[in-house]
Amino acid sequence: MDLIQLQAAFTGELAAVNRKLRALVDERARGMGLTLSRARLLMELAREDGPIQSDLAGLLDIEQPTLVRLLDGLERNGMIERRAVEGDRRARRVFLTESARAQAQDILNFLTELRAGILQGIAPEELEAALDVLRRTSRNIAAGRSAAP
Amino acid sequence: MDLIQLQAAFTGELAAVNRKLRALVDERARGMGLTLSRARLLMELAREDGPIQSDLAGLLDIEQPTLVRLLDGLERNGMIERRAVEGDRRARRVFLTESARAQAQDILNFLTELRAGILQGIAPEELEAALDVLRRTSRNIAAGRSAAP
DNA sequence: GCAACATAAATAGCATGCTAATGATTGTCA
DNA sequence: TGACAATCATTAGCATGCTATTTATGTTGC
Structure with a gap:
């Protein structure tokens, strides 16, 4: 092979692994109302709660419009909430809800085990x-x- | 790091590289009416023209509905055509059009150079x-x- | 103080992925 | 042969990505 x-x-192979990984996570996590992207977002908030959206997009290395829709979904699910920022009426901070915070450890464990499985x-x-x-x-x-x- | x-x-990083790669190809190839997925499909047809759709999906390792929409787009662009299969009225074979066949070598060169660049x-x-x-x-x-x- | 520029979020619109379900044939086998 | 299963393509509907644009608000420079 040259x-x-x-x-x-x-x-x-890079593209193929990615598609398969997403499909696997989506299959396994559907019951928890999760997807790979959503889980990543929640884990970031569990690490540090309350970033404004543009900073959060940077942390996750996705674009703002992509983040907006992710947040819309998670907000509908009652897993995050957006709160106004005093001193800047353009910005909004993102927080885990109490119920999501209670789930966070389970999600982390789920992801950790899943990764260990596919990289065994x-x-x-x-x-x-x-x-x-x-x-x-x-x-x-x-x-x-x-x-x- | 444990x-x-x-x-x-x-x-x-796997997911990040994938997103960035797709964005790069889409940016560079927009002028040619191409995306990464479309280019992959055309290259497969350049290798062997005329597979039926379900086989082509298998070769590209994507699901049939994903393929259907890719083909719809390429057909609108005049790059592929679907032809009936005699002996099985369910199936359709996929062929490059003449103009796409004429472009195939350019596309291959484009992809090869692009890969060499990102893996330099x-x-x-x-x-x-x-x-x-x-x-x-x-x-x-x-x-x-x-x-x- | 206000015009011009910059930043935050959202919206619109496109491209890919997937699963689930439909429709049309074809294959099987009892 | 005639019901049932399997196969091929498609449609429908959801989730993520992106860029480009819009709306609202802040900041800066003159």
Whole structure:
């Protein structure tokens, strides 16, 4: 397999793993009213409650409109609430509701076990090396987007 | 960083790279009327023209309804056509149009260069190791979906 | 003090993914 | 052969992503 095929296989597998991972989480977590994206958001709030939306989008590395809809869904489910910020009427802070806070540990455990399951048999050094490759890829993409080559 | 954090970082970065890659391709290829998924489909047809839809979905590892909409878009753009299959009135074969076939080499070059760009500085052995990790992850996910643990 | 610019959130509209359900054929086998 | 199951494509409906635009509010510079 030459480099070009290897690169194609890598990007292809990247997309495939992602789709499968999302499908798995959605299947397993449906009963809890969760999806992968929602769980990530809740875990971020469990870590530090009350960010304004634009900061939260940055923390999750998604765009604001994507966040808005995620929050709409979670708000309808009664898992988060938006509160006004005094001193800036444009902004709103996002908080976990009490019931979501009570669930947070369960969700964290669920995600942790799920990740351990799908990554079983992969040694820490291998994972670290793969993570490094992913990070460098991320950086290359970011560099390529700011300046057109 | 302990194993749990490492596993969380890995899955998080996986999703992030994927989003960024899609955004990059969509930005670069917009002028050609392409997206990442569409390009993948066209490349598959360039490799072997005329599969029936359910086989094509299998080759691309996506579900049939996802394929149907992709094909709808490409058909509107005049890049593919569906033809009846004699002997089975349920099925339809998918073919590149002449104009898409003429473009195929350009698209392939575009994708190849783009992949080389985002993976630059990553040695073949590193890429191979990372690909292996991704493949094992895929298998673990597939195993986990058939039987609930 | 006010015009111009910047920032926060939301909305609109597109593209992909999925599952579930429908419709039309085709295959099977009792 | 004739009911039942399987297969192929499609539609419907949901969830995430994105960019571009809009609305409201803040900030800054003259």
